[in-house]
Amino acid sequence: MIEYDSSSIKNLIQKDSKDLDSADELSGFRSKFVIEDPDLIYLDGNSLGRLPIKTSELVKEIVSEQWGDRLIRSWNERWLEDTTRIGDKIGLVVGAKPGEVVIADSTSVCLYKAAVSALLSDQKRSVILTDDQNFPSDIQVLRAAASAVSKDHEVVLIESNKAEDPVDVLLEAIDETVALVSLSQVSYRSGWCWDLSLISQKAHQVGAKVLWDLSHSVGVVPIDLRRDGIDLAVGCTYKYLNGGPGAPAFMYVSENCKELINPIAGWYGSEDPFGFDPDCQPDRDNRRFLTGTPPLISTLLIEPGVDLVIEAGVESIRSKSVALSEKFLFKVRQTLLTLGFEIASPLDEKNRGSHVSLSHSSALAIGQSLINEQSTIPDVRPPDLVRFGFAPLYTTFSEVEECVNRIKTVIEGGGVSRWENSNPLVP
Ligand SMILES: Cc1ncc(COP(=O)(O)O)c(C=O)c1O
Structure with a gap:
């Protein structure tokens, strides 16, 4: 070895x-x-x-047995529990507690939900800080989140790509006007990798929240979200987690951020989805960040890839x-x-x-x-x-x-x- x-x-x-x-x-x-x-x-x-070979076998079982044979009975028999279990497994990979990671939507949509929820939680601040190495969709989403909250909110782009020391430039820019620092841990372009802990500590010192996109790091860079006190994180499951094309994203909301609300509330994130009550309150746990029915088949297909990462x-x-x-x-x-x-x-x-x-x-x-x-x-x-x-x-x-x-x-x-x-x- x-x-x-x-x-x-x-x-x-x-x-x-x-x-x-x-x-x-x-x-x-x-x-x-x-x-x-x-x-x-x-x-x-x-x-x-x-x-993963296991995924190619599982797809047949899911489609012909769980869907074809058991039909809607599979919800009670396994699907509700399966989706929670897979979220918890991703939680193991990123250093989260059971229940802190949910699987939902795409990374872009999860990023929007997370950004708006953070901005709504402290409206005295109006700056969302990100950098020019960030994924273009993330920058578009952050701008959409800013304008959804108020006309005064704005996205400020740090030019980290040209900077001799990007860390210094970023740390310098994190001040009391900043509501949210949102970056991709690993840049899709250069592969630059931010130090989660260092950046998050500075953001917390000035009272800002952090929202990390872990798409290019999950499963390949060690991550410990709880140890590093991260507020929010999202990421793709179809890269190093091998979840399959268009597989749903994951979203982490720290247990310490109980005040955050899902800006796209829907039945599936409510306390009792199957009570069919329009006045039903959002779930108290992170399930509140779900909106509609999860894409079940592609969610289940994430598991073998995550298992391989955990095993290795x-x-x-x-x-x-x-x-x-x-x-x-x-x-x-x-x-x-x-x-x-x-x-x-x-x-x-x-x-x-x-x-x-x-x-x-x-x-x-x-x-x-x-x-x-x-x-x-x-x-x-x-x-x-x-x-x-x-x-x-x-x-x-x-x-x-x-x-x-x-x-x-x-x-x-x-x-x-x-x-x-x-x-x-x-x-
Ligand atoms: C860093 C990063 N964030 C977000 C996305 C977008 O993910 P999605 O299309 O699933 O919303 C990608 C896609 O490659 C990405 O690389």
Whole structure:
């Protein structure tokens, strides 16, 4: 077994990838995923995780037995309990208590509910602080939340991308005018990773609340929401949790935030949904943040992926994630920096999530050539980033090394000119 501690990592990554794979304590997890084409290097698990084999079996059972055979009886027989159980399992991954995490809606909708509820709880303050590295949908949602609460509320964007020290710039901007600090823990672009505890402490010192988007960190970066005193968090289940395309999001509301109300109240979040009483009060627990019937099938399909993360342990996953990323960066430095690429992610692993972005003026063409000619799937974020996501449960060191060889082949083999006019819907 290899220990990937940061002092030894620089030596380790020089080792042969095959040796690193044989010594990898997580290597057994790869066989728990559907991998139809072993030559395909899939480095987009930060966008859509691979399909766990257990999920592909479960889908048949859910559809034909739970739905087809048991029909509506399944609600009483299992579904109500199943949804709570899966929320609690995600709670284990993010350091929440049972009942603190609910599964609902999409990340964007959960973010809206969380932001409006926080803003309504203290209307003397009007600033929502976020940064230019945040996911565009998050910025749109935060603006919608601000204007839903009052015309005086505004979203202030910190330019952390250009800052020499983004942490200093952000900490400086958190003052008494701020009602809510809302950031993605790991930026979808550069992979920059904020220190949850540090930022949240500063926000609390000035009386602001924090709302974290954990989409690019859950399941791959250790998170302890209770220890760090986080008020609110949301996140995707279809990335490193492998929950499936469009799987519902999760929402964490600290037990200490009992005063927060769901701005989109509905029957499913009420104390007694099946009492059918329009005057029924919201549930006292976090179920109050639910609105309508959950998308049951996709909610149930989240569980096998979460189970794999729990079985592997996020600390082990993180260690391998750092080692994979460092191996990639090592090969990139050796091979690609003379071919027009620049590293667009933090070099210090403490400031990085589990993807690495390279910038290149022909990013889109390179991405298309890799996908269509080299059996390698990264993704592209316009205008100039090619992103490579490392999902330690199934990404191997050999794949990381071979990916860099294939990028080199694209550049040297004319892939850019063959794909420079392509215009895919999903880059
Ligand atoms: C950081 C982040 N937040 C939010 C979203 C949006 O999630 P959804 O489309 O499920 O609302 C994404 C989607 O990739 C994301 O990467």
